[in-house]
Amino acid sequence: MVGGWRLGTRGMVMALRPIPQAVRAAQARASDPSSSAFVSANAGSGKTHVLVQRVIRLLLDGVAPERILCITFTKAAAANMAERVFSTLGHWVTLDDAALDAAIVEAGIARPDARLRMSARKLFACALETPGGLKVQTIHALCTRLLQQFPFEANVPARFAVIDERDQNEMMERANLKVLLDASRDVNSAAGRALNTAMASAADVTFKDVVREACLSRDHFLAWNQRAGSIEAAAAQVSAALGVATGDTIEAVEREIVNGPHLPNSRWKEVAVILESTSKSDRKQADRLREALVFSGSAQVDAYLDVFLTDDRTPRDSVLSKKFRDNNAVIAALFDAESLRIGPLIERRRALTIRDRTQALLQIATVAAANYQREKQERGLLDYDDLIEKTLEMLDRVSSGWVHYKLDRGVDHVLIDEAQDTSPKQWDIVAHIISEFTSGKGAREGVERTIFAVGDEKQSIFSFQGAAPREFDARRRLLQRKFVEAGLKFDP
Ligand SMILES: Nc1ncnc2c1ncn2[C@@H]1O[C@H](COP(=O)(O)OP(=O)(O)OP(=O)(O)O)[C@@H](O)[C@H]1O
Numbered sequence: 001m002v003g004g005w006r007l008g009t010r011g012m013v014m015a016l017r018p019i020p021q022a023v024r025a026a027q028a029r030a031s032d033p034s035s036s037a038f039v040s041a042n043a044g045s046g047k048t049h050v051l052v053q054r055v056i057r058l059l060l061d062g063v064a065p066e067r068i069l070c071i072t073f074t075k076a077a078a079a080n081m082a083e084r085v086f087s088t089l090g091h092w093v094t095l096d097d098a099a100l101d102a103a104i105v106e107a108g109i110a111r112p113d114a115r116l117r118m119s120a121r122k123l124f125a126c127a128l129e130t131p132g133g134l135k136v137q138t139i140h141a142l143c144t145r146l147l148q149q150f151p152f153e154a155n156v157p158a159r160f161a162v163i164d165e166r167d168q169n170e171m172m173e174r175a176n177l178k179v180l181l182d183a184s185r186d187v188n189s190a191a192g193r194a195l196n197t198a199m200a201s202a203a204d205v206t207f208k209d210v211v212r213e214a215c216l217s218r219d220h221f222l223a224w225n226q227r228a229g230s231i232e233a234a235a236a237q238v239s240a241a242l243g244v245a246t247g248d249t250i251e252a253v254e255r256e257i258v259n260g261p262h263l264p265n266s267r268w269k270e271v272a273v274i275l276e277s278t279s280k281s282d283r284k285q286a287d288r289l290r291e292a293l294v295f296s297g298s299a300q301v302d303a304y305l306d307v308f309l310t311d312d313r314t315p316r317d318s319v320l321s322k323k324f325r326d327n328n329a330v331i332a333a334l335f336d337a338e339s340l341r342i343g344p345l346i347e348r349r350r351a352l353t354i355r356d357r358t359q360a361l362l363q364i365a366t367v368a369a370a371n372y373q374r375e376k377q378e379r380g381l382l383d384y385d386d387l388i389e390k391t392l393e394m395l396d397r398v399s400s401g402w403v404h405y406k407l408d409r410g411v412d413h414v415l416i417d418e419a420q421d422t423s424p425k426q427w428d429i430v431a432h433i434i435s436e437f438t439s440g441k442g443a444r445e446g447v448e449r450t451i452f453a454v455g456d457e458k459q460s461i462f463s464f465q466g467a468a469p470r471e472f473d474a475r476r477r478l479l480q481r482k483f484v485e486a487g488l489k490f491d492p
């Protein structure tokens with residue numbers, strides 16, 4: 001595009017907002033392919049444009065297409081990147097000399113000559129036709145390719161199939177359903193008991209809601225489970241965090257609540273009779289005590305606590321009327337002592353409910369995840385997380401020399417779009433792929449190998465975890481240090 005105008009996709013000339021000189025200068029610097037760079041800039045500021053310019057400049061500089069690897073996170077972003085590279089190169093084939101010169105200058109090369117024009121016109125065919133040509137792909141596609149090449153080293157089925165997010169959701173639904181069926185078939189199984197516990201503390205949720213909740217947080221639960229070593233160990237951590245003893249049970253606390261030293265349930269009937277004698281509010285308390293006697297277990301505890309707590313479970317302003325207190329000092333003292341005693345017990349009961357529910361969800365998530373895992377294994381399937389995981393495991397296992405010769409021997413330039421969406425594990429894969437760029441061993445005569453990443457931290461799909469901005473920045477600093485130490489140029 002020249003002078004703030006460009007040919008639209010349907011051949012129409014479209015007016016664009018003029019691009020400020022400062023932006024152009026920054027873009028030109030970022031698209032200079034002789035220096036590695038990390039660029040963070042706002043939405044629509046031209047990051048993908050610069051990345052595409054860099055690819056084109058690399059090709060114009062004579063870099064073979066197969067030595068360039070462009071990766072991104074989503075299929076849409078990869079398609080967008082590829083489309084822009086190929087439509088630009090395709091367009092060049094159709095330009096006359098003057099227009100092509102202008103386009104090459106726009107790409108950042110000052111004085112194009114006839115030879116450069118000739119190679120510029122060949123780039124389109126060359127990038128498309130070279131075996132293993134220009135690689136513009138998602139990180140998942142890259143991993144798929146690596147795993148297919150090295151199934152033995154990666155410890156994956158030789159002819160694995162990849163499932164996308166939709167298949168994955170369907171399979172998870174099935175895995176969840178199986179937990180439900182198993183649990184309802186045998187309520188005393190681990191899953192059956194866990195479902196019971198998870199549901200007991202939230203009367204308005206259904207089986208399905210509970211399993212769903214557990215499965216949605218599955219990764220989180222499983223990672224935690226793994227760190228802790230077992231479900232029991234994870235539950236012990238919850239106990240510690242909540243300040244309750246591992247051996248503490250809700251039942252024991254509940255017995256303690258209704259069977260204390262001041263107003264044990266054996267005395268409720270007799271006390272209710274005395275409460276009858278005074279005001280309306282005291283009669284209501286008498287009703288509450290009698291009602292509590294109808295129930296047992298948790299329900300009795302809840303009914304008894306109504307004597308001391310309001311509907312929104314805050315302490316009542318006055319448990320007894322002034323008149324009652326004046327006439328029944330001994331009984332009033334029992335109620336006061338009871339008010340003080342039950343506060344900490346209520347807290348403990350709440351903490352134990354949270355602990356038991358967490359443990360139950362952990363149990364359900366583990367069983368559902370195991371079902372899902374089993375189906376994948378039986379059918380030789382890998383999901384997107386497996387692709388990343390297995391690739392990383394393989395790269396961690398093999399020596400960096402092996403990686404160099406088998407994997408990245410062909411790649412001299414790695415370009416990453418939407419880098420803010422690159423997870424820590426995906427960055428680790430990138431780090432393996434470019435590990436030899438800076439080690440000297442991998443440097444070939446006269447070849448400057450580069451990494452280029454563009455992203456916008458504000459657009460990160462991970463930003464809800466607060467991880468991405470730090471990740472992008474941390475990787476930039478790490479790589480910058482490595483590159484500079486290796487005597488390579490790196491633009492921050
Ligand atoms: N120097 C430039 N010359 C011509 N067009 C440009 C230039 N810089 C940006 N543009 C155009 O501006 C638009 C937005 O640019 P681009 O898609 O590269 O931004 P981005 O930063 O990648 O956006 P996003 O954050 O959405 O990924 C595109 O149509 C692009 O072609």
Ligand SMILES: [Mg+2]
Binds near residue numbers: 047048417418
């Ligand atoms: Mg973009």
